[in-house]
Amino acid sequence: MEDEIFLKRFTISAWREYELWLFRNRNFSLYKLQELNKRANNFKFKPKVSIIMPIYNPDPYELRQAIDSVLWQAYPYWELCIVDDYSENLSYLKVLSKLSDHRIKIKIKNKNTGIAETSQYALEMTTGEYVALMDQDDELYPDALYSFIDILQRREVDFFYSDRDMISSSGGRYMHFFKPDWSPEYLLSFNYTSHFEIYKKGLVLDVGGFRKGYEGSQDYDLTLRITEQTDKIYHHPLILYSWRQSQSSIASSPNMKSYIFESGIKAIADTVRRRNLPVKGVTEDETLWRGHYKITWDDSIKSGKKIFLILIGRCLEETDRLRNLFEDVVRSFDVEFISTDYDIENINRALKNIHRDGYVYFCDDNIIEVVSDGLIDTMGYLSMDGVSAVGCKFIDSENKIFNVGLSIATSGRLLFSYRGSPRDEKGYGGVTMIPRNVSLVFPSFWGCKGSVLQERNFFCSGKGYFYSVMNFFKMIIKSGERITCVPYMCLRIDKDRLNYDEETNAFLDQWMEEGLKDKYYNPNLTDIYEDFGLKV
Template identity: 35%
Template sequence: MTISNQLRYSFKKVLIKIFNFPAHRINKNYQQWLKTPLRPAVAKAKAGKQGFGGAGHVISIIVPVFNTPDDFLRQCIESVINQTYENWELILVDDASILPSVKNTVREYTKKDKRVKYLFRQENGNICQASNDGLAVAKGEYIGFLDHDDLLWPNALYEVIKILNQKPHVQFIYTDEDKIEENTGKHVDPFFKPDWSPELLRSVNYINHFTVIKKELISKTGNFRVGYEGAQDWDLYLRVIQLLEKTGFCHPLNPKNPIQHISKILYSWRKSRSSTASRSGAKDKQHAYINQKKVLEDDIKVRNCNGEVTPTKYLGIWNVKYKIKGNPLVSIIIPTKDQYPYISKCLESLIDKSVYRNYELVIVDTGSSDKRVWQLYENIKRKHEKTKMLRWNGEFNFSEVCNYGVKKAHGDYLLLLNNDTEIIEPKWIDYLLGFAQQLLVGAVGAKLLYPNGRIQHAGIIFDPKNKINGLTLPDHAYKCRFNNIDYGLDNPRLYSMNNYLAVTGACLMIDRKKYTNVGGFDGQFQIAFNDVDLCLRLFKKGYFNVCIPDPILIHHESVSVKKLADSSRNSKFFEKELSILHNKWQNNINNDPFTSHNYWKIYHL
């Protein structure tokens, strides 16, 4: 049941790749995939012109220009002129370019098409000032942003207008994107983005291009902030979304969600040596990373949170470590039976290494016969005063065992922990608790490793090709990849905060009130998918489930109840519970907002 799953995302100042297979395979599959969707999409857009081609919302596209190579600038402008939706204006803001070809080309196109307009700044300022000048003269109800050497696909504005017509409440739209190789002009590196993912956006600017925002909303934020160059788009997105979160419910399941993701590639980012789409370009813009940290720190303050923005090994990927509010009691609930080598390591590592001390241990024993285990419990009670030893005498049912432990626990926060885990990060409770205290966060999961250093869990995914009896099987993202190997830019999502539909119950923290609000674990799931079901109920309630990379634990995985392939484990229960899961959550499983359906199409070519 092992699968590889990596999304791939990029952002303005550094090329980010997160696919779980080599880049050459990505691009080979992408070339094959391009042959089918591109022409039909454009043809459909042209046919749609008859419906609203020259009517409807005006979209103002702002392009700050500075010393752009002439052929790149012409291609950029032509990509707008060739849009199948016609009601737009293109505002070219030249930031005092030295190259004479820039002004000549701009004037040439303004004579050809009255929708092309220009501003010539008298002195060089920066991208924020140039963009704000464009905003000041823009007449469109919606604003799109385009870099001076990049391209829009012919159906880009058509797709945007189609969404605005279908969903007039939408105020913020973003699309998927790819890259263009400088020498060959070949389209490569597709980035199929997730739908609105708040934790990911506060870790990396995954939204990037192509973005269209209601002008009124941008004006309320005060436009681009000078001094945030290199991170100005990320800064704007976060400030706009802060406003949207105050006035509406931004969630993928909300039919009135003001944030809309168009799951189509509609923008191509040029990989020139001077562009940040290339690695060499990214290295020249260290100031961008300084400003990125400032952007995220500002976001934390505006949200009335207290946290530290910390860098990762990848420039441009950040994590937030939220400071704990107060000193709440955390109840760590551990169902267990025998398996002395594992439970002893779990409990001893927890007590010896955990920095956060206000926790109680709630051990629910489901029938141990090993005398060493019972002696271990006595020793643990002497080492940690807040320890409860409970006996479960009924038939094994993981969900009911956990619910029983919760009932006997006193903590405001619940931490469900498997008996075959081992703590290796001293601040694991602190990191989990900081997220669990966030208002819109449901379940918080952790990165788990096998003893050999390979990844066991980093979020739960639903590969449509990974089935049992025709039913999609939940599985772990990045499973069996090494955590400590540097894959270059192929695996940075392993170091960022991520939203998933579900995280594993092997290590899961949740606010007790939220757990109670959704009814705890469902007893129908006796041995499997209880965590997935819990997380999906949280998601349905409007919470976001999070997997964070900091609290790394070792997970020996299923040593108590064995693995599915073992004869001692009742596979009939497993298959029955998978069927129950699909009966309850078929639509969510088939439409995972955090993993694009187009990603899977390319993965399985």
């Protein structure tokens, strides 16, 4: 009975909708865990996973819950490496004195050196092939390690991350975060992969492990460096980790630990420097919650690339209007305007004069105002290796969001991210405010590398503009390249002029026929609404 009561903790939430989801998807029983344990023991590949847990003045109850969640793992081949960073309050030692499991290793340091060095100390204690990170007051779901090892039976993984939720002060689960699949540009905005992360130990050692001077963001720094060395990255779209909102936690009191965000800035600054990107600086994004960052691009990027701005209009008056609209925006850029109509053959003819190493932007006559000029930001992200196209944020005449990138639900429905929401809506995971990877952007304004257009022989003939561009995006995604939505660039659109339903349906039919999925839209999110709500 006591065991069953413990397992019920994973389905308790003050959020009714989330509690229903938990009951349907994370409802554990002793029988279920026994079955998972049997399967785990029958796995052909059963590597040891070393869980690193640096601690400092932990709350005894919360520490016990964290350790118990490890002891409850259905996958048995693990070790827990606990390292105390010279705590002042030793009341938690009673908890450790009651532990008898040989898989738990404990070390108490003789001086305080910070969480980065303490994490490195724990790393050096590990004997497993993989290393997982865990905070002293958080909890793993019982199938956390099992889920990872199950994936390893079918594919090689160097970096694994899962979805997570949070534990409130009353003990219930809430604040779920269902993440996208691997999104390199999103990671430059905040540490979205955090909790639950597992790394191949050899790779961690190759990049130098945890670095002193990045206290509080040492895991962020590690992830940024690790993911530059491998493409064997896997996101598991299921809640495996609960981040506790305790009094000492960053989840509860972010302003108590400002050094964490200074370290985050430093980690991103190091990253863009390693990648030789034309960046002027990195700051915290003050429009969002702490821990979100913004890259400021150097003006040298303006003269470094030729821009071809393709103006698409129903008539000459419309393309002239667009030219007038953008002349002030591009005054300091090297820009060539090219006017055309919506006919794909005419657009393709216009594109034959572009330079391979230039950037090509498309703007159609549904655009009526430049609300915020983030053209330099779109160029910055377009300069990144692997990014082939960029888009922006659109608002309508009522100052409501029209979309900030497009998603395709598992049902095949096209979702306009946060359509109808207030312009200043921050969105789930900050998606309306920060650059992120998407499968599609709205074609009324977008940019692309000239080389990518030429390599694909421009657009497919015999189709309308909307379908042709969406099909082009599909080709980009299928080739393993990326599209980034950059909401710092915001345009006002006249949605009453839009007429693309027939082309949308044709494109979506093709998408579903090819069995594609939108890897940047978590399958646990709604396929009906456009607010990134939970699917229940």
